[in-house]
Amino acid sequence: MKILVTGGTGYIGSHTCVELLDNGYEVVIIDNLSNSKRDVVDKIEKITNKKVTFYEGDCCDKNILTKIFKENEISAVIHFAGYKAVGESVLNPLKYYRNNLDSSITLLEVMNDFGVKKIVFSSSATVYGKPDKLPIKEDFPLSTTNPYGTTKLMIENILRDLYKSDNEWSIAILRYFNPIGAHKSGLIGENPNDIPNNLMPYIVKVATGQLECVNVFGNDYDTKDGTGVRDYIHVVDLAKGHIKAIEKIIKSSKVDAYNLGTGNGYSVLEIINTFKKVNNVDFKYKIVDRRPGDIDACYADPSYAKKELDWSALYGIEDMCKDSYNFVQKNK
Numbered sequence: 067m068k069i070l071v072t073g074g075t076g077y078i079g080s081h082t083c084v085e086l087l088d089n090g091y092e093v094v095i096i097d098n099l100s101n102s103k104r105d106v107v108d109k110i111e112k113i114t115n116k117k118v119t120f121y122e123g124d125c126c127d128k129n130i131l132t133k134i135f136k137e138n139e140i141s142a143v144i145h146f147a148g149y150k151a152v153g154e155s156v157l158n159p160l161k162y163y164r165n166n167l168d169s170s171i172t173l174l175e176v177m178n179d180f181g182v183k184k185i186v187f188s189s190s191a192t193v194y195g196k197p198d199k200l201p202i203k204e205d206f207p208l209s210t211t212n213p214y215g216t217t218k219l220m221i222e223n224i225l226r227d228l229y230k231s232d233n234e235w236s237i238a239i240l241r242y243f244n245p246i247g248a249h250k251s252g253l254i255g256e257n258p259n260d261i262p263n264n265l266m267p268y269i270v271k272v273a274t275g276q277l278e279c280v281n282v283f284g285n286d287y288d289t290k291d292g293t294g295v296r297d298y299i300h301v302v303d304l305a306k307g308h309i310k311a312i313e314k315i316i317k318s319s320k321v322d323a324y325n326l327g328t329g330n331g332y333s334v335l336e337i338i339n340t341f342k343k344v345n346n347v348d349f350k351y352k353i354v355d356r357r358p359g360d361i362d363a364c365y366a367d368p369s370y371a372k373k374e375l376d377w378s379a380l381y382g383i384e385d386m387c388k389d390s391y392n393f394v395q396k397n398k
Protein backbone atom coordinates (compact mmCIF):
# COMPACT_ATOMS: atom_id res chain seq x y z
CA MET A 67 0.00 0.00 0.00
CA LYS A 68 1.50 3.34 -1.12
CA ILE A 69 1.25 6.37 1.15
CA LEU A 70 2.03 9.87 -0.12
CA VAL A 71 3.79 11.88 2.59
CA THR A 72 3.90 15.61 1.93
CA GLY A 73 6.74 17.29 3.82
CA GLY A 74 8.27 13.85 4.31
CA THR A 75 11.86 15.08 4.74
CA GLY A 76 10.84 17.32 7.64
CA TYR A 77 11.25 16.56 11.34
CA ILE A 78 7.98 14.72 12.03
CA GLY A 79 7.53 13.66 8.41
CA SER A 80 10.86 11.81 8.23
CA HIS A 81 10.20 9.93 11.48
CA THR A 82 6.75 8.98 10.18
CA CYS A 83 8.23 7.70 6.90
CA VAL A 84 10.54 5.42 8.91
CA GLU A 85 7.57 4.00 10.83
CA LEU A 86 5.53 3.56 7.62
CA LEU A 87 8.34 1.63 5.94
CA ASP A 88 8.98 -0.45 9.06
CA ASN A 89 5.28 -1.34 9.01
CA GLY A 90 5.36 -2.56 5.42
CA TYR A 91 3.92 0.48 3.64
CA GLU A 92 5.49 1.94 0.49
CA VAL A 93 6.34 5.63 0.80
CA VAL A 94 6.23 8.44 -1.75
CA ILE A 95 7.52 11.82 -0.53
CA ILE A 96 6.93 15.26 -1.96
CA ASP A 97 8.93 18.02 -0.31
CA ASN A 98 10.15 21.44 -1.53
CA LEU A 99 13.14 21.23 0.85
CA SER A 100 12.35 24.73 2.18
CA ASN A 101 12.96 23.55 5.75
CA SER A 102 14.80 20.25 5.31
CA LYS A 103 17.63 18.61 3.39
CA ARG A 104 17.54 16.11 0.48
CA ASP A 105 19.88 13.71 2.30
CA VAL A 106 17.10 12.91 4.79
CA VAL A 107 15.71 10.59 2.08
CA ASP A 108 18.98 8.64 2.12
CA LYS A 109 18.88 8.48 5.92
CA ILE A 110 15.31 7.15 5.92
CA GLU A 111 16.41 4.47 3.44
CA LYS A 112 19.49 3.65 5.53
CA ILE A 113 17.48 3.28 8.76
CA THR A 114 14.82 1.06 7.15
CA ASN A 115 16.80 -0.61 4.39
CA LYS A 116 13.84 0.20 2.11
CA LYS A 117 13.56 2.44 -0.94
CA VAL A 118 11.60 5.70 -0.98
CA THR A 119 10.17 7.45 -4.05
CA PHE A 120 11.05 11.13 -3.75
CA TYR A 121 9.72 14.11 -5.69
CA GLU A 122 11.21 17.54 -5.04
CA GLY A 123 8.32 19.92 -5.39
CA ASP A 124 5.68 22.12 -3.84
CA CYS A 125 2.16 21.08 -2.87
CA CYS A 126 0.90 24.36 -4.32
CA ASP A 127 1.95 23.02 -7.74
CA LYS A 128 -1.01 21.09 -9.19
CA ASN A 129 1.13 19.75 -12.02
CA ILE A 130 3.60 17.88 -9.86
CA LEU A 131 0.86 16.52 -7.61
CA THR A 132 -1.00 15.27 -10.71
CA LYS A 133 2.22 13.69 -11.97
CA ILE A 134 2.70 11.90 -8.63
CA PHE A 135 -0.85 10.50 -8.63
CA LYS A 136 -0.47 9.43 -12.27
CA GLU A 137 2.81 7.64 -11.63
CA ASN A 138 1.90 6.05 -8.28
CA GLU A 139 -1.17 4.21 -7.03
CA ILE A 140 -1.60 6.26 -3.83
CA SER A 141 -3.92 4.73 -1.20
CA ALA A 142 -3.78 7.52 1.36
CA VAL A 143 -1.98 10.77 2.13
CA ILE A 144 -0.29 12.12 5.26
CA HIS A 145 -0.10 15.90 4.90
CA PHE A 146 2.74 17.53 6.84
CA ALA A 147 3.90 20.14 4.32
CA GLY A 148 3.43 23.69 5.57
CA TYR A 149 5.13 26.57 7.33
CA LYS A 150 5.10 26.19 11.13
CA ALA A 151 6.89 29.06 12.86
CA VAL A 152 4.45 30.91 15.11
CA GLY A 153 6.52 34.09 15.37
CA GLU A 154 7.15 34.29 11.64
CA SER A 155 3.44 33.84 10.96
CA VAL A 156 2.68 36.93 13.06
CA LEU A 157 5.20 39.00 11.07
CA ASN A 158 4.23 37.59 7.67
CA PRO A 159 0.63 36.31 7.77
CA LEU A 160 0.05 36.38 4.01
CA LYS A 161 2.99 34.02 3.46
CA TYR A 162 1.35 31.56 5.90
CA TYR A 163 -2.21 31.88 4.58
CA ARG A 164 -1.07 31.60 0.98
CA ASN A 165 1.24 28.62 1.48
CA ASN A 166 -0.58 26.56 4.09
CA LEU A 167 -4.07 27.00 2.64
CA ASP A 168 -3.13 26.91 -1.05
CA SER A 169 -1.04 23.75 -0.65
CA SER A 170 -3.75 21.96 1.31
CA ILE A 171 -6.59 22.89 -1.06
CA THR A 172 -4.52 21.98 -4.13
CA LEU A 173 -3.62 18.63 -2.57
CA LEU A 174 -7.26 17.88 -1.72
CA GLU A 175 -8.40 18.82 -5.26
CA VAL A 176 -5.90 16.46 -6.86
CA MET A 177 -6.76 13.69 -4.38
CA ASN A 178 -10.41 14.16 -5.32
CA ASP A 179 -9.58 14.07 -9.04
CA PHE A 180 -7.95 10.66 -8.55
CA GLY A 181 -10.58 9.33 -6.15
CA VAL A 182 -8.10 9.15 -3.25
CA LYS A 183 -10.15 10.21 -0.25
CA LYS A 184 -8.12 9.13 2.76
CA ILE A 185 -5.96 11.72 4.52
CA VAL A 186 -4.16 12.20 7.84
CA PHE A 187 -3.71 15.89 8.56
CA SER A 188 -0.92 17.36 10.70
CA SER A 189 -2.65 19.80 13.04
CA SER A 190 -1.55 21.27 16.34
CA ALA A 191 -2.63 21.79 19.96
CA THR A 192 -2.33 25.46 19.16
CA VAL A 193 -5.93 25.28 17.88
CA TYR A 194 -7.05 25.14 21.52
CA GLY A 195 -5.70 28.63 22.22
CA LYS A 196 -5.54 29.33 25.98
CA PRO A 197 -7.56 26.45 27.49
CA ASP A 198 -9.87 27.22 30.46
CA LYS A 199 -8.99 23.91 32.11
CA LEU A 200 -6.59 21.00 31.81
CA PRO A 201 -6.04 18.37 30.55
CA ILE A 202 -7.25 19.28 27.08
CA LYS A 203 -9.90 17.10 25.40
CA GLU A 204 -10.73 17.09 21.69
CA ASP A 205 -14.18 18.66 22.25
CA PHE A 206 -12.74 21.74 23.97
CA PRO A 207 -13.46 25.11 22.36
CA LEU A 208 -11.16 25.95 19.48
CA SER A 209 -9.55 29.36 19.10
CA THR A 210 -6.23 30.58 17.80
CA THR A 211 -3.88 33.40 18.73
CA ASN A 212 -1.59 33.52 15.68
CA PRO A 213 -1.84 33.11 11.89
CA TYR A 214 0.02 29.78 11.94
CA GLY A 215 -2.54 28.31 14.33
CA THR A 216 -5.36 29.89 12.36
CA THR A 217 -4.22 28.16 9.15
CA LYS A 218 -4.34 24.83 11.02
CA LEU A 219 -7.87 25.51 12.27
CA MET A 220 -9.01 26.69 8.84
CA ILE A 221 -7.71 23.52 7.21
CA GLU A 222 -9.44 21.44 9.88
CA ASN A 223 -12.68 23.22 8.94
CA ILE A 224 -12.06 22.70 5.21
CA LEU A 225 -11.65 18.98 5.91
CA ARG A 226 -14.88 18.84 7.91
CA ASP A 227 -16.79 20.62 5.12
CA LEU A 228 -15.26 18.27 2.56
CA TYR A 229 -16.50 15.26 4.53
CA LYS A 230 -19.98 16.81 4.84
CA SER A 231 -20.06 17.18 1.04
CA ASP A 232 -18.86 13.63 0.41
CA ASN A 233 -18.97 10.95 3.09
CA GLU A 234 -16.57 8.80 1.11
CA TRP A 235 -13.75 10.88 2.61
CA SER A 236 -11.94 9.39 5.58
CA ILE A 237 -10.03 11.98 7.57
CA ALA A 238 -7.91 11.89 10.73
CA ILE A 239 -6.89 15.24 12.19
CA LEU A 240 -3.91 14.82 14.55
CA ARG A 241 -3.34 17.61 17.08
CA TYR A 242 0.30 17.45 18.17
CA PHE A 243 1.45 18.78 21.49
CA ASN A 244 5.18 19.48 21.78
CA PRO A 245 7.23 17.03 19.70
CA ILE A 246 10.90 16.64 20.73
CA GLY A 247 13.53 13.90 20.60
CA ALA A 248 14.93 11.98 17.65
CA HIS A 249 15.25 8.48 16.21
CA LYS A 250 17.57 6.30 18.33
CA SER A 251 19.95 5.89 15.37
CA GLY A 252 20.83 9.58 15.54
CA LEU A 253 20.45 9.74 11.73
CA ILE A 254 17.31 11.90 11.70
CA GLY A 255 16.12 14.55 14.13
CA GLU A 256 15.43 18.25 14.53
CA ASN A 257 18.32 20.55 13.76
CA PRO A 258 17.08 23.91 12.48
CA ASN A 259 19.63 25.92 10.51
CA ASP A 260 18.74 29.27 12.06
CA ILE A 261 18.31 30.28 15.73
CA PRO A 262 15.52 27.99 17.03
CA ASN A 263 12.24 29.31 18.39
CA ASN A 264 11.39 26.13 20.26
CA LEU A 265 12.81 25.13 23.64
CA MET A 266 14.50 21.78 22.95
CA PRO A 267 16.44 22.73 19.78
CA TYR A 268 17.56 25.86 21.62
CA ILE A 269 18.74 23.86 24.65
CA VAL A 270 20.63 21.49 22.34
CA LYS A 271 22.44 24.37 20.62
CA VAL A 272 23.45 25.83 24.01
CA ALA A 273 24.52 22.42 25.34
CA THR A 274 26.75 21.95 22.28
CA GLY A 275 28.26 25.43 22.56
CA GLN A 276 26.60 26.81 19.42
CA LEU A 277 24.63 29.34 21.49
CA GLU A 278 25.54 31.08 24.76
CA CYS A 279 22.67 30.66 27.19
CA VAL A 280 19.09 29.39 27.39
CA ASN A 281 16.58 32.19 27.95
CA VAL A 282 13.74 31.00 30.17
CA PHE A 283 10.73 33.03 29.08
CA GLY A 284 9.24 33.96 32.44
CA ASN A 285 9.04 32.29 35.85
CA ASP A 286 5.85 33.97 37.08
CA TYR A 287 3.33 31.66 35.42
CA ASP A 288 0.70 29.84 37.47
CA THR A 289 2.65 26.57 37.36
CA LYS A 290 4.62 24.27 39.71
CA ASP A 291 7.82 26.34 39.46
CA GLY A 292 6.56 29.42 37.66
CA THR A 293 7.95 28.43 34.25
CA GLY A 294 5.82 27.34 31.29
CA VAL A 295 4.42 23.80 31.32
CA ARG A 296 3.97 21.79 28.11
CA ASP A 297 3.14 18.23 27.04
CA TYR A 298 6.40 17.10 25.43
CA ILE A 299 6.03 13.99 23.31
CA HIS A 300 8.77 11.88 21.72
CA VAL A 301 8.71 12.34 17.94
CA VAL A 302 8.84 8.54 17.47
CA ASP A 303 5.69 8.16 19.60
CA LEU A 304 4.13 10.84 17.44
CA ALA A 305 5.19 9.01 14.26
CA LYS A 306 3.66 5.77 15.54
CA GLY A 307 0.42 7.66 16.12
CA HIS A 308 0.31 8.36 12.38
CA ILE A 309 0.50 4.65 11.59
CA LYS A 310 -2.50 4.06 13.85
CA ALA A 311 -4.30 6.95 12.14
CA ILE A 312 -3.62 5.45 8.69
CA GLU A 313 -5.05 2.12 9.91
CA LYS A 314 -8.10 4.00 11.20
CA ILE A 315 -8.88 5.90 7.98
CA ILE A 316 -8.40 2.77 5.89
CA LYS A 317 -11.01 0.94 7.98
CA SER A 318 -13.55 3.75 8.37
CA SER A 319 -15.02 6.75 6.59
CA LYS A 320 -15.43 9.71 8.93
CA VAL A 321 -13.66 12.86 10.02
CA ASP A 322 -12.31 13.05 13.58
CA ALA A 323 -9.60 14.79 15.61
CA TYR A 324 -7.20 13.16 18.07
CA ASN A 325 -4.81 14.62 20.63
CA LEU A 326 -1.32 13.19 20.29
CA GLY A 327 0.22 14.01 23.64
CA THR A 328 1.47 12.08 26.66
CA GLY A 329 -0.95 13.63 29.16
CA ASN A 330 2.01 14.79 31.28
CA GLY A 331 3.07 18.41 31.64
CA TYR A 332 6.69 19.39 32.26
CA SER A 333 8.02 22.86 33.06
CA VAL A 334 10.91 24.58 31.30
CA LEU A 335 13.11 24.14 34.37
CA GLU A 336 12.22 20.43 34.60
CA ILE A 337 13.28 20.01 30.97
CA ILE A 338 16.53 21.89 31.53
CA ASN A 339 17.39 19.89 34.66
CA THR A 340 16.43 16.55 33.10
CA PHE A 341 18.48 17.32 30.00
CA LYS A 342 21.54 18.16 32.11
CA LYS A 343 21.15 15.03 34.25
CA VAL A 344 20.61 12.40 31.55
CA ASN A 345 23.28 13.84 29.24
CA ASN A 346 25.72 14.73 31.99
CA VAL A 347 26.19 18.22 30.59
CA ASP A 348 26.02 21.67 32.11
CA PHE A 349 25.08 24.96 30.49
CA LYS A 350 23.85 28.42 31.44
CA TYR A 351 20.28 29.64 31.55
CA LYS A 352 18.70 32.84 32.74
CA ILE A 353 15.17 33.95 33.53
CA VAL A 354 13.98 36.68 31.14
CA ASP A 355 10.64 38.28 30.36
CA ARG A 356 7.70 36.24 29.16
CA ARG A 357 7.42 35.65 25.41
CA PRO A 358 4.28 37.40 24.09
CA GLY A 359 1.50 34.93 23.32
CA ASP A 360 2.78 32.13 25.53
CA ILE A 361 0.29 30.39 27.81
CA ASP A 362 0.96 29.12 31.36
CA ALA A 363 0.30 25.44 30.79
CA CYS A 364 -0.89 23.04 28.12
CA TYR A 365 -1.14 19.25 28.21
CA ALA A 366 -3.38 16.65 26.62
CA ASP A 367 -5.98 14.19 27.75
CA PRO A 368 -4.82 11.39 25.40
CA SER A 369 -7.62 8.97 26.31
CA TYR A 370 -9.60 9.46 23.09
CA ALA A 371 -6.58 8.60 20.93
CA LYS A 372 -6.07 5.53 23.11
CA LYS A 373 -9.70 4.46 22.70
CA GLU A 374 -10.09 5.25 18.98
CA LEU A 375 -6.58 4.66 17.61
CA ASP A 376 -5.31 2.18 20.18
CA TRP A 377 -2.34 4.52 20.57
CA SER A 378 -0.53 6.00 23.53
CA ALA A 379 2.90 7.52 24.04
CA LEU A 380 5.51 5.20 25.49
CA TYR A 381 8.70 7.26 25.80
CA GLY A 382 9.42 9.44 28.82
CA ILE A 383 11.09 12.83 29.14
CA GLU A 384 14.50 11.26 29.84
CA ASP A 385 14.44 9.42 26.49
CA MET A 386 13.39 12.62 24.75
CA CYS A 387 16.30 14.56 26.25
CA LYS A 388 18.82 11.77 25.61
CA ASP A 389 17.74 11.23 21.98
CA SER A 390 17.69 14.97 21.21
CA TYR A 391 21.28 15.30 22.37
CA ASN A 392 22.40 12.08 20.71
CA PHE A 393 21.16 13.32 17.33
CA VAL A 394 23.06 16.60 17.43
CA GLN A 395 26.18 14.90 18.78
CA LYS A 396 26.12 12.61 15.75
CA ASN A 397 25.42 15.41 13.28
CA LYS A 398 27.80 18.17 14.33
Ligand code: WQD
Pocket residue numbers: 150152189190191192242243244245263264265266268280281282283284293294295296334357360
Ligand atom coordinates in the same frame (compact mmCIF):
# COMPACT_ATOMS: atom_id res chain seq x y z
C1 WQD B 1 7.83 25.60 25.06
C2 WQD B 1 8.02 26.29 26.41
C3 WQD B 1 8.17 28.67 26.26
C4 WQD B 1 11.96 28.66 24.00
C5 WQD B 1 5.14 25.87 19.72
C6 WQD B 1 4.02 26.23 18.80
C7 WQD B 1 3.14 25.03 18.58
C8 WQD B 1 3.97 23.86 18.12
C9 WQD B 1 5.08 23.57 19.12
C10 WQD B 1 3.84 23.69 15.74
C11 WQD B 1 7.19 27.55 26.57
C12 WQD B 1 9.49 28.08 26.75
C13 WQD B 1 10.80 28.28 24.68
C14 WQD B 1 13.00 29.30 24.71
C15 WQD B 1 11.70 29.16 26.72
N1 WQD B 1 4.50 24.08 16.84
N2 WQD B 1 10.69 28.54 26.01
N3 WQD B 1 12.83 29.53 26.05
O1 WQD B 1 5.40 27.60 22.24
O2 WQD B 1 4.66 25.48 23.45
O3 WQD B 1 4.61 25.55 20.97
O4 WQD B 1 5.86 24.76 19.23
O5 WQD B 1 2.83 23.05 15.68
O6 WQD B 1 2.19 25.37 17.59
O7 WQD B 1 3.24 27.23 19.43
O8 WQD B 1 6.79 25.48 22.13
O9 WQD B 1 9.17 25.02 22.45
O10 WQD B 1 8.47 27.35 21.70
O11 WQD B 1 8.02 26.61 24.04
O12 WQD B 1 11.57 29.39 27.94
O13 WQD B 1 14.07 29.66 24.16
O14 WQD B 1 9.39 26.69 26.53
O15 WQD B 1 7.86 29.86 26.98
O16 WQD B 1 6.79 27.63 27.92
P1 WQD B 1 5.33 26.12 22.29
P2 WQD B 1 8.19 26.14 22.52
